[in-house]
Amino acid sequence: MNTASPTSTTKRKCFWVPTVLFASTGFLALTAVPIYGLMVGYHWYQWLAFALLAALCSLSVTAGNHRLWSHRSYKAHWSLRLFFALFSAAALQNSTLTWSAAHRLHHRHIDDNDRDPYSAMRGFWFSHIDWMMHEYPSSHLDYKNVGDLKRDKIVMWQHNHYIPITLSMNLGIPLALGLLTGDVIGMLLLAGVLRIVVNHHTTFLVNSLAHMWGKRPYKNDISARDNIFLNLLVFGEGYHNYHHAFPADYRNGVGWFAYDPTKWMIKLFSWIGITNDLKTPSAVQIQKAKLSVQFSQAEEKLGGSAHREDWLKLLENEAIQFARALENWKNLQLQRAQCRGDKIAEKWRSLAIQNKVKELEFGLKMQSRRLSRLIKQCQTDSATSS
Ligand SMILES: [Zn+2]
Ligand SMILES: [Zn+2]
Structure with a gap:
């Protein structure tokens, strides 16, 4: 049996679905999106749809997949959980169950190349995107760490029907908006393609850049860092060193003034009873x-x-x-x-x-x-x- 550890030149099994998805959406965002803009032009309402959908998808990943389901840092009413399940599926980052299983492993085995699914110790490219495109020893998820989520009917409904849900959110919404406003292609390109690419890479930067660039004021023996610049793009998830030190806190930016729209949203919802049991360390x-x-x-x-x-x-x-x-x-x-x-x-x-x-x-x-x-x-x- 060959026990030599795999090197960067070792041929690995390719996961074709995510590879083709990342390559095709990235290619279209760099070519078709600007070409259509130059030749036909975009209307303000197409940019508005892009921004709104991008924000809703991002918040569903940060407040839903991340702080609610992966870390259980607060509780939420079923209506908000359903909303998060729909719009995190629109962010096209795999089902909430799979996302959380990988994320819990990341916290548990941070920086361990064989067990952290997106260990930043393997470099920027690996932790940013390659971990989803090729098979590694750390790719295997046994879902034993998400037993609690398997009891959440909304999580399981989204997991079991992920393909139809994600297709209807990603194609259905831009298509409907395009038909309503009279420019289907323009809407598909902005609110569909460009929005997916932005949702993907802003989230991925938390796994890559936020483990490489920034300060470590709360825990200095791990790669996770607080990065105030990146934080502006990722709805408060840039306080990543704090988050790894206190993962059960519903906040990532501690002070009320620290830029963390995800935290503000969770707090606002608690005032009207949609969220409760918001956890904070002393x-x-x-x-x-x-x-x-x-x-x-x-x-x-x-x-x-x-x-x-x-x-x-x-x-x-x-x-x-x-x-x-x-x-x-x-x-x-x-x-x-x-x-x-x-x-x-x-x-x-x-x-x-x-x-x-x-x-x-x-x-x-x-x-x-x-x-x-x-x-x-x-x-x-x-x-x-x-
Ligand atoms: Zn991390
Ligand atoms: Zn986390």
Whole structure:
């Protein structure tokens, strides 16, 4: 038996359906779309249909396939789930069940070339699109990790009837709009072909570019990165380092002001009862992750500094404060658990605990600021002493 690991030159089985689909839509988007525009021209309402459909499909992938079904970060009314099932099928990225099975493997085995279906460690092309076009050891999905989704009737209906659903969404809607407005070809090219290509490659960039370019403030031992530029194209999914650190959070951009239209939409729907049980980690946990990364960065920067010992003392002091804060946090968690069940005690004590948690959170925020200043000073110190 040949046990040699496959190389980039190894011939692999080609998955023809996605390969032909990506090649043909890409080719038409680069040729027929601009040629028709130059020769016939597009109307504003065709561009509007393109933008609206692209946004609805993208949001159905980010809020539906990703945050609702793959991560169960909130719950949604059946009407919204049905909408997501229809429009994520229109995004033409395989059924929700298959999408989620692969995505859960990606989170579980991130950067493992043999088990992460779109490991960025294999390079841009592989993680962007090639993983869907050729068979790899990581291509195999056994669907054991989506048992919960198999109990969702809408997910299974979409999975079992994927071809007719996706065909009617991708051809039916642009065709109907074209007949209504009197230019079928123009509508098919913009709201059909170009929209599919945009939906494909913006999602694919999260698997490729968001694992290569950007910052890692919450977890620095994985390839996933926060990228604010890419984030503008992908409805909030560009905060990918945060997302890999806290995958069960319904938000990817943490602060309410952080550009994350998917999060805003989920929150808006919760106000009218369409979504509920929106999950978020505690702010202390988020600060803890951030500070752990900062400590390791500070230690790295100390290396070449002429005043290494002084910096080290400062850092040790900070580490002691950090450990104390975490101990306090643990105690507060315990106190919270102890007063559960006793209604009167719960009311009064939970208020006191909440205040203490807020204080702790503020302290950690300040510490994070001190550490980023320390890292910068260490850096200039090392630069001047070298
Ligand atoms: Zn990822
Ligand atoms: Zn995810």
